[in-house]
Amino acid sequence: MNYSRVAWPVLAGLLASCASQTTPTATTPAPAQGGLYTLSFQGIGSGNTTVTAQSASRRLSSQTLADVPEPLGIERTPVATSTFVTTKDGVSTRHIQVTFRVTNTTAQTQSNLVLAPVITADTDGNPANNAQAPTVAGTPFRDVRFFDGSDASSAASQLILTQGKTLQGTQPALNPAQTPYFESLDTSTLTPAPPAGLSATVMKSGWLAAQKLAPGASVDVTFAVDLRNVDVNDSRAQPYSFNLLFTAGQDQTASTVGSSTDAGTIQGSITGWKYGQAKLTGQYGGAAIGMIGTDGAVNVKLPTPDSTQLSALLQDCALDGTFTSPGIKTSSPYLPVYSLQDDYLGRMSEAIPGSDWRVRRLYSDSRAVLKGLASCPNSLPSRFAFDLDLQQGWNVVQWQYNSASDRLEMKSVTPGTPTQLAFTLVQPGVYLELTDQPPYSSLSLRAGESQSFNAVFRQNGAISGDITLDTDVPGVTIEPSAVTLPSLAVQSKLNAQALARSITIKAADDMQAYYGPVNIIIRQGGQEVGRYSASLQVVVPYVSAYILDSYNTRYLSQGSTQSIPISVSSQNSFSGPASITLTGLPAGVTASTETVTLTPGANTTVNVQLSATRDAALSTFTAQLSGTKVQMMSPGVPVAVTPLQTPVNLDQGSQVVTTTQGTWVMGMQGGTRTFVRMLNGAEVQRETISAVDTYSPISFSAAADGRLMVVHNVDVNPDPYTVQLESAIVRIGLDGTRSQQQYAPEQVGDFMNLGAFDSAGNFWFLRLAERGQASAPTELVRLDPAGTFTTVRNDLPNLYSGSTRPLLVSADRKTLSFELGGQYYFVESATAAVSSIPAVSYFTPGALSNDGVLFGTQGARVFQVNRSGQQSAVYGTENLDYFNVVGVDLIDSNILWLRGSYSIARVNMVTGESRNIQFGPSYSTRVVQADLNAGGGITVLLEGSAPGTSSLSILK
Secondary structure, three states: OOOEEEOOOEEOOOOOEOOOOOOOOOOOOOOOOOOEEEEEEEOOOOOOOEEEEEEEOOOOOOOOOOOOOOOEEEEOOOOEEEEEEEEEOOEEEEEEEEEEEEEEOOOOOEEEEEEEEEEEEEOOOOHHHOOOOOOOOOOOEEEEEOOOOOEOHHHHHHEEEEOOEEEEOOEEEEOOOOOOEEOOOOOOOOOOOOOOOEEEEEOOOEEEEEEEEOOOOEEEEEEEEEEEOOOOOOHHHOOOEEEEEEEEEEOOOOOOEOOOOOOOEEEEEOOOOOEOOEEEEOOOOOOEEEEEOOOOEEEEEOOOOOHHHOEEOOOOOEEEEEEOOOOOEEEOOOOEEEEOOOOEEEEEEEEOOOOOOEEEEEEEOOOEEEEEEEEOOOOOOOEEEEEEEEOOEEEEEEEEEEOOOOEEEEEEOOOOOOOEEEEEEOOOEEEEEEOOOOOOOOEEEEOOOEEEEEEEEEEEOOOOEEEEEEEOOOOEEEEOOEEEEOOOOEOOOOOOOOEEEEEEEEEOOOOOOEEEEEEEEEEEOOEEEEEEEEEEEEEOOEEEEEEOOOOOOEEEEOOOEEEEEEEEEEEOOOOEEEEEEEEOOOOOEEEOOEEEEEOOOOEEEEEEEEEEOOOOOOEEEEEEEEOOOEEEOOOOEEEEEEOOOEEEOOOOEEEEEEEOOEEEEEEEEOOEEEEEEEEOOEEEEEEEEOOEOOOOOOEEEEOOOOOEEEEEEEEOOOOOOOOOEEEEEEEEOOOOOEEEEEEOHHHHOOOHHHOEEOOOOOEEEEEEOOOOOOOOOEEEEEEOOOOOEEEEEEEEOOHHHOOOOOOEEOOOOOEEEEEEOOEEEEEEOOOOEEEEEEOOOOOEEEEEOOOOOEEEEEOOEEEEEOOOOOEEEOOOOOOOOOOEEEEEOOOOOOEEEEEOOOEEEEEEOOOOOEEEEEOOOOOOEEEEEEEEOOOOOEEEEEEEOOOOOEEEEEEO
16 A cells, blocks of 8 residues: 655643544645654563653754654553563563554544554664664664663564454454554555664554544554563563654555445555456446546445345354344345456455455345354355354454364454455456357358457456467368457556457358357467357358169179269359269279359259279279269269170170180071171171071080081971971181081981080080980980091980980080980090999089089089099089089189079189179179180170170170
8 A cells, every 4th residue: 555654743641542434535645754753662571661652853863862743643651551471382472562642633634544664774884973773674673672781683583563462361362452553565655754874664564543533533553562482581581672663654545454344335445456447346247336446446335235136144054053033134245346348357355454364245134143153064165153243234244264173254343443455366368259149149151251240358357468369160260360458457547448359250161061069269378268159050052962863783884884863953052163973983983073053042963974994893882972062962872893795786695605716606586597706895707597497406616716616407398387307517617618517317316406516626416326216225426527427335325314405515625524324424535435424313514624523503502523423512602593504714723603694603612702793783684605715714695685785794
């Protein structure tokens, strides 16, 4: 607190004490040099302690003291003097207190009169020019002496200034009826006139003589000193006499010293206040109940609380004591402090100086006495000690937490007890308010656009300086991203205008739709100092897209392109171009990127072209929609990459034979057979054979050099109602030359067309040894290219005793096999050697490997039978029902190829791995026949659902 100088003369006579409460004046007198005063203590510890008051001025000499009449007076002799000794923890302390009467002899009221101790020091180190000896260094005590008159300056540090005390049992306690002694006072404006040769420094403490001392009024002031470490048995070992030097000051504007005389008024000053004029409120965000001046002065008349602000004093508590009015309701202001522009600065509080007691103003709606101990389990702390005598209206109570007893102690404050005001700055932070945004409403933005808001920055705790603004939602930014907060630490009245800025919240162009919480985070020096929380909806104009018929698998053959229709529409008023494509594609598969321009609300269909290279891996995957501003509304479309299909210009392709010179494919149309040779995906030869019996099978093969070899039946009877069949062998060269041999049934029998060609071009077939004798043995006959018949065996079981299926021939055409009479026969074409093994029941041979092993089906599984007659199941064919055997791969002998009605199975007979290869949707592309390729894999003849849609596919 700031004090101006007051002079106090020495007077004789008794003065009546008086202290009145008046409003402080608005100005502070200019400081001037004032007088110094001395209290002389004699006979300490002798049982006859005396104290006298004296005035010291610059006119004093080193030999004598002279009285100087001045406007205010202090008596030379005290009103009362007392002393006592107490001991604690083996240390004894003597307490000395003396009361003098002081009178205001001026015509002006003196405000907040304080008697402050003074330290003097030699200015030049020459004691000869000093009017009196200086005080002991750092203390207001001078001429400190023992009983024998010797110097006791070394014991001056044991003299402690304090407030008057009283004994409570055997220990001292501050006496609230005595003059309060304050610490931490601002005495910087006091400049008392020191004695000649000395300097004077006023200590930052003192006794409050009176808050208001009217002209002619008097007040009793009690000075007190503690002398520590005394020897109660030997007073000669302690100071016997000393002088206390002090001066007087007043603060006419107010001070940190308030008053509890009027319980409904808070009056005083806040030391170090630097936040301009401010509002004092009763509760957070409440209306102002008073003001704090620019100099920290406070003079607030507390309003009467309304019924909504009152609550029960004790609720859900158990009391051991007396409560005369248990139903009373009370209210206590919290005293938050706000700047004129509503920045929350902190909280004002009161305390009793020189103690741990805090002060609160408590309003009671009726008279009540509350004394005793209370237990309140729903409070923290839960234990209370009360000693309250409450009047109806405002009361002043003091409280403190007693850690030893773990309870909160609260009692009424004695009227007239001085209090001290303090201000606690709240944790610095920023409260952001968007003034044009209704409470609890959500922010709404469109991607790529921004919205501006009027923002007010509340500088809580007087925060100032640079702050940054950002958000916790990726893609949402704030402009400006930095703001400078002005300083609130000023001594003049602030302009009542909060810091307002226009801020812009922007959503990035590529931001996805968002709905959820958003926080505008305010940082200073990288640390968060505030945030604004709201809900945010980012509306993204986008293109809604979904694949038409997305649940059906698309079959994309190698080397082909297929259109994928996609429905697109504008959403959220999307306008402009958008690109559409498919992603998630494997290697070898690509999709076109189609661009469409939409207007708000428009929709259309876009065809994305999906293409597979000729060597794309056979696979299945799900193609996903993608594109700029596109949201996929369907789960994607399943795609199967199927083998490359080469179209063959044939109706009803029925058989296929591979050669080193291309692949021969046979088509049927009535009695005409058309043969097309395909080479490198193109037709290179087309041959036709007419007059073919449509009811008889055809043996279709090719020589090693690629020549076509066909055996078929011919109806030679011109009568359409009578059939006369002969067998014909047709050989057609690569240049189209052909030869034909035709034989009557008497020569070749009825089953020549079920025979097979060997690698040398010989045709092998079975016939009855005696034509016309159904029970005759069977002959194995070889017909060479020159037309010569050779009977290799004529003792085979009757032809009708076995199956009449075509002869099986190995891929190298060196071994043939057939079944007769319960035996499997094997023929080595080069030597015409014939061997046999017993047939296996229910086993249907379908292919003969080059090493002479029969492969066929038995039930729902594929088996193999070797030349020793041993049968074994083929690993990996457990679930391949309704498949026919094509044969063992000519390069990888571990691979077995099987043919189904609509797919091909590739089985690894060692690992059991089986792969089912489809060519299109079920029942749309039929597998007609397949043949092994000399270079590995097979060539598959396919037929589509429409006429003339035969094709070839090569599998590896």
